[in-house]
Amino acid sequence: MDQILEGLSLAFTFEALIAITLGVAAGQILGAIPGLTASMAVALLIPYSFYFSPWVGIPMLLGMFKGSLFGSSTTAILIRTPGTPAASATVLDGYPLAQQGKGAKAMKMALYASVFGDSFSDICLIFFASLLAIVALSFGPPEYTVLIALALGSLGMLSSRPAWKGLFAMLLGVLIGIIGLDPITATERLTFGNPELEEGIGLIPMLIGFLAVSEVFKQMDSSLDDLSGKAIKFSDKREDNRVSWPEFRSCIPVLFRSSAMGTVIGAMPGLGSTVAAFLAYGEARRTSKHPEQFGKGSLEGVAAPEAANNAVSGANLIPLLAFGIPGDIAAALILGAFMIQGINVGPLAFSENPVPLYAIYGALLIANFVNLGLGFGLVHVARFAFAVPRRLLLSSVLVIASAGSYALRGSLFDIQLVFIFGILGYAMIRYGFPTVPLLIGFILMPLLEENLRTVFLLASTYDEGIFFVFSRPAFFTMTMLIIFSTALFLWRRARRRQQSLPPVDS
Amino acid sequence: MVTTQSQEHLRFGSSKAEWVQLSILLFADAVFYFLIIPTSIVDPTSFGVDKGLPPSFSPRLIAALVALMIIIRAGKLYFGKTSRELIDDDDAEAQVRIPVRALIGMAAGLLFAIVLIPLVGFYISGAALLVALLWVLGEKRPTRLIAFPACVVLLIWALFGQLLSLQLPAGMLFLD
Numbered sequence: 001m002d003q004i005l006e007g008l009s010l011a012f013t014f015e016a017l018i019a020i021t022l023g024v025a026a027g028q029i030l031g032a033i034p035g036l037t038a039s040m041a042v043a044l045l046i047p048y049s050f051y052f053s054p055w056v057g058i059p060m061l062l063g064m065f066k067g068s069l070f071g072s073s074t075t076a077i078l079i080r081t082p083g084t085p086a087a088s089a090t091v092l093d094g095y096p097l098a099q100q101g102k103g104a105k106a107m108k109m110a111l112y113a114s115v116f117g118d119s120f121s122d123i124c125l126i127f128f129a130s131l132l133a134i135v136a137l138s139f140g141p142p143e144y145t146v147l148i149a150l151a152l153g154s155l156g157m158l159s160s161r162p163a164w165k166g167l168f169a170m171l172l173g174v175l176i177g178i179i180g181l182d183p184i185t186a187t188e189r190l191t192f193g194n195p196e197l198e199e200g201i202g203l204i205p206m207l208i209g210f211l212a213v214s215e216v217f218k219q220m221d222s223s224l225d226d227l228s229g230k231a232i233k234f235s236d237k238r239e240d241n242r243v244s245w246p247e248f249r250s251c252i253p254v255l256f257r258s259s260a261m262g263t264v265i266g267a268m269p270g271l272g273s274t275v276a277a278f279l280a281y282g283e284a285r286r287t288s289k290h291p292e293q294f295g296k297g298s299l300e301g302v303a304a305p306e307a308a309n310n311a312v313s314g315a316n317l318i319p320l321l322a323f324g325i326p327g328d329i330a331a332a333l334i335l336g337a338f339m340i341q342g343i344n345v346g347p348l349a350f351s352e353n354p355v356p357l358y359a360i361y362g363a364l365l366i367a368n369f370v371n372l373g374l375g376f377g378l379v380h381v382a383r384f385a386f387a388v389p390r391r392l393l394l395s396s397v398l399v400i401a402s403a404g405s406y407a408l409r410g411s412l413f414d415i416q417l418v419f420i421f422g423i424l425g426y427a428m429i430r431y432g433f434p435t436v437p438l439l440i441g442f443i444l445m446p447l448l449e450e451n452l453r454t455v456f457l458l459a460s461t462y463d464e465g466i467f468f469v470f471s472r473p474a475f476f477t478m479t480m481l482i483i484f485s486t487a488l489f490l491w492r493r494a495r496r497r498q499q500s501l502p503p504v505d506s
Numbered sequence: 507m508v509t510t511q512s513q514e515h516l517r518f519g520s521s522k523a524e525w526v527q528l529s530i531l532l533f534a535d536a537v538f539y540f541l542i543i544p545t546s547i548v549d550p551t552s553f554g555v556d557k558g559l560p561p562s563f564s565p566r567l568i569a570a571l572v573a574l575m576i577i578i579r580a581g582k583l584y585f586g587k588t589s590r591e592l593i594d595d596d597d598a599e600a601q602v603r604i605p606v607r608a609l610i611g612m613a614a615g616l617l618f619a620i621v622l623i624p625l626v627g628f629y630i631s632g633a634a635l636l637v638a639l640l641w642v643l644g645e646k647r648p649t650r651l652i653a654f655p656a657c658v659v660l661l662i663w664a665l666f667g668q669l670l671s672l673q674l675p676a677g678m679l680f681l682d
Contacts, residue, residue, distance in 0.1 A: 033665070164579045168531070168572065175568050182561035189547045189561055213615070220607040224644040391643035392650075396658045398615060398639065399632045403662050407672045412623060419615040426608065431527070449564050457558040 007358020010055045011366060019052070020363060023060035024370045027067025028378050032075050032083045034208050034404040039330040041068045046337050054341035054356070059363035061337055065330060066118055066367045069273070069310050070375055073110040074382050077302070078103050078232050079397060081212035085203050086273035086309040088439055089281045091211055093294060093301025100297055101235030103386075104379055108243050109299050110306045111375040113255055115368050117307035120259035121266060121314030122364045125321070132315070133322035135474075136267035141454040142469040144271075146478055148448040151279050152441065166437045169428065173441025176201055183450045184457070196413040203274075205414045206442055208401045209421025210428075210435040216394045217426040231393035232386040243299070251303040254284045262308035266315025269325065273312035274443050280308030286489070314364060321345050321357060521583055528583075532576045539569040610642050627677030633659045 010016065023045070030041040041064050052060070072083030077094030090110060097106035124132060139147075152170065179190045180200030191197040220227075235241065258280035265276040284304035285294040294301045316331040324345050326332035338345055343356045386393065405414045425435050455469065462468035469475045549560040614635055622631030636655035645651060666672045 162579075164575055167575055171568050171572050171575070175565065178564055178568075184558065185550050185561055187548060187550060187561040189565065190542070192546055217605075217608040217611050220611045220643065221603070221605045227643050228645075391640060391645055392654055395636050395639035395643065396654075398611075399636055399658060400662060402619070402632070403628065403666055403674060406628070406674060407666060407670070410672075412619075412675055415623060416616075416619040419612070419619045422615065423612050426612070430605075445564075453559045453563075460558060 003355050004358050007355045007360075008362040010355070010359035011059060011362030013055065015053075015056045016059045016363065017366065017370075019056040019060040020063040020367050020370050021374070023063025024067035024367060024374050027064035027069075028071035028074075028371075028374060030064075031068030031071025032378075034075065034081050034083055034204075034212060034401045039333060040408060041065070042330055042333045042337075046333060046340075054343060055359060057341060058337060058343070058360065059367070061334060062360070062363050063367040063370060065313055065334070066114075066310070066364075066371050067374070069313055070111060070114040070306075070371055071378065073114070073306055074107055074378060077106045077110060078382060078386050079212070079393065080215045081397060081401060082207055085207055085443070086277055086312075087305075088207055088211065088274060088436070089277040089305035089309075090302060092281060092305075092436060093296070093298045096295070096297035097299075097302065098232060100240075101233050102240045102297065103232055104234055104241040104383060105243055105299075106297075106302050107379045107382065108241075108376075109247075109251070109302045111372065111379065112243060112248065113251070113258075113303040113306035114310040114375070115372045116255045117259040117262055117310035118314055118368045118371065119365070120256070120307070121263040121311040122361070122368065124263045125314050125318055125364070126361050129318050129322045132263070132267045133319045136264070136269070136319060137323070137325075138474045139268050140472070140474075141451040141458065142472055142475045143478055144268075144451040145448065145455055146475065146482070148275075148444050148451065150482060151275065151282070152444050152448065165433045169433050169435065170437035170441035173438035173443075174445040175441075176206070176438075177442045177445030178449070183446065184453050196411065199409075200446075201417065201442075202405075202409055202411075202414050203443065204408050205405045205417040206421055206439060208405050209418045210425040210439060212397060212401050213418055213422025214425025214429055214435065216397055217422060218429060219390070219394055222390070227391040227394075228389050230387050231390040234383055234387075247299055251300055254288075254300045254304050255307045257287070258284060258304040258307040259311040262311025263315040265308070266312035267318040269319060271447065273309040275447070276312045277305035277309040278440055278443070280304040317360075317364075321360070524583060525580075528576050528580050532573065535569055535572045535576065539566065539573075543569070607642055611639060614638050614642075623675050623677065625677055626679055628674035629659050629663060630677070632662065 026045070027041055042061055045061055045064050051057075068084060069086055072087040073090045073094065074083070076082040076087040076090045078098050080091050080095045082088045082091055094106045094110065097103065152174075175190075177200075179197055181187070181191075181198055182189055188198060261280045261283065262273070262276045265271045265279065266273070281294075281301060281304050284300050285291050288294065288298070288300055290298065290300075313330075316326075317334070319325040320331045320335055324335070326335045335345065344353065345357070402415045402418055405418045406412065408414070428435055428438070456466070459466040459468060464471075470479075543562055543565050547562040547565065549562050618631050618635040622634060625631075626634075633655040636658060637651055640651055640654065645654075662674070666674055
């Protein structure tokens with residue numbers, strides 16, 4: 001108990017609180033800039049954190065990580081430009097809400113969901129870190145393959161009528177994801193001898209091109225009167241600018257489910273917040289009482305991806321703190337900062353010197369409250385910042401997004417890709433092909449292929465061949481759960497159809 | 507302005523248009539499968555199916571899935587088992603109108619990314635793009651045409667160049 005109090009007292013010092021506030025504020029601003037990911041924001045701050053004491057530098061980093069995830073959703077909602085890839089699923093319902101004048105409501109829902117998801121995963125981290133880490137590490141290539149294939153199958157038809165156009169877009173995204181060096185043999189694939197393509201296509205140019213630039217091109221053909229009007233119109237009605245308690249209450253089940261999904265996915269090395277957000281969105285739509293509202297401005301559609309992507313941020317630290325294994329780039333960067341500051345993590349840290357870990361837990365929880373408080377400020381700032389004439393906003397989005405796409409890899413080719421993808425995205429929208437399934441296919445493809453091919457490589461070492469996967473408890477349990485939930489879904493659908501049929505004598 | 511007939515035609519989707527789309531996609535898919543994959547992906551000889559999947563497996567699988575999807579859709583269209591695509595009025599009108607400003611924006615964007623940035627660097631070309639786009643989008647006031655691009659470029663320079671120490675392309679003309 002003394003150690004817990006000692007740890008918490010480190011997180012509650014004046015300097016630490018100021019550091020968290022600065023970190024969250026910087027994260028929210030940097031996160032809102034297209035191209036600057038949460039990992040990049042953390043990487044940029046690490047050198048500065050070295051000059052501070054550990055209990056100023058580390059809370060600042062954690063605050064920045066959390067702040068950047070919410071910050072990225074504001075531009076995703078208001079101008080269809082996700083600041084980080086994790087907010088791309090928020091575009092699906094956030095942007096339609098903004099177009100209806102309910103941008104402030106959508107941003108506030110995103111804020112509540114972000115803080116909810118963050119807090120949920122932090123509490124899981126504090127109480128169940130070791131247990132969750134053991135479960136997560138029992139997941140190997142076979143389990144990842146099933147999980148990602150399931151996600152691709154269920155998300156492929158998102159926001160698409162007719163369904164074949166959504167599936168086609170997803171397969172196109174999968175194909176673009178193949179470009180580059182083969183993950184197993186390092187053979188060049190579809191690079192046509194261009195060295196720029198060997199690294200593969202970057203996610204940031206894809207997101208900015210297909211979501212933001214295509215939308216800018218589309219809006220450029222609005223009437224000149226529209227273009228001189230305000231870029232984002234906010235409704236004057238009070239109910240359109242806030243999330244009422246009944247609205248929030250209706251989202252609570254979604255928030256719990258999405259946060260749980262985000263926590264589990266975050267605990268697994270390699271999957272990340274973008275995958276979590278899309279999976280949670282798909283699941284929220286599947287289980288919603290009003291699935292027809294998804295894609296048209298559903299609050300659940302904003303709450304689900306935001307809760308899930310933020311839940312990943314706390315859960316990322318589960319394998320890191322429990323075993324010293326970083327789950328993704330951001331966690332690896334935070335581990336680097338811990339090492340620079342002389343903080344040990346891993347199983348021995350809990351028994352030998354747990355005080356720093358309790359301080360980290362304290363900082364994480366404080367950062368959530370600060371994120372909530374500063375988030376309201378950001379919502380108000382965004383309302384003014386995006387009240388400029390639309391033509392000013394559209395043209396500046398193109399230039400700022402170009403700079404953001406260059407920032408991550410320092411490649412001029414990425415700026416060129418932004419415009420090429422923007423044109424392709426515009427053509428797709430014009431001919432009724434949705435762009436979001438394309439992005440889902442692109443994001444999930446490398447993960448799916450790498451795991452699938454590893455499974456086949458592993459199978460060649462077993463006597464029973466590919467059937468070795470059934471000897472893995474995690475795979476077997478997952479397969480059974482999928483079969484059960486699919487059967488339940490089909491049964492429910494059949495029952496609904498039967499109930500909706502008119503009686504024979506009428 | 508579109509005629510009522512063409513709007514009606516578009517609103518209820520033309521199966522002819524969809525046939526054209528499907529035919530083009532099937533042709534592109536065949537070219538990809540039979541021409542592009544064999545010429546751009548060389549499978550290492552030791553990677554047979556017995557020792558793991560070859561690098562060309564995934565693109566071939568995707569091409570096969572696309573072909574399957576197109577054939578299923580074509581079958582549904584042929585046998586009339588599909589409801590016609592409903593397009594709302596705005597989209598129908600947008601499909602008929604030539605998107606002049608969008609086309610200019612695309613051309614300007616490509617010029618900016620492919621020619622101007624490598625030549626004069628990000629900041630000058632960014633300002634030039636902003637001026638051009640603002641003009642195309644109806645902004646004729648000289649003060650705004652000058653002040654707004656200057657402010658945006660200054661903001662990018664302060665944020666990326668100074669705060670984050672990320673050097674944007676300088677351009678061939680300004681390289682030492």
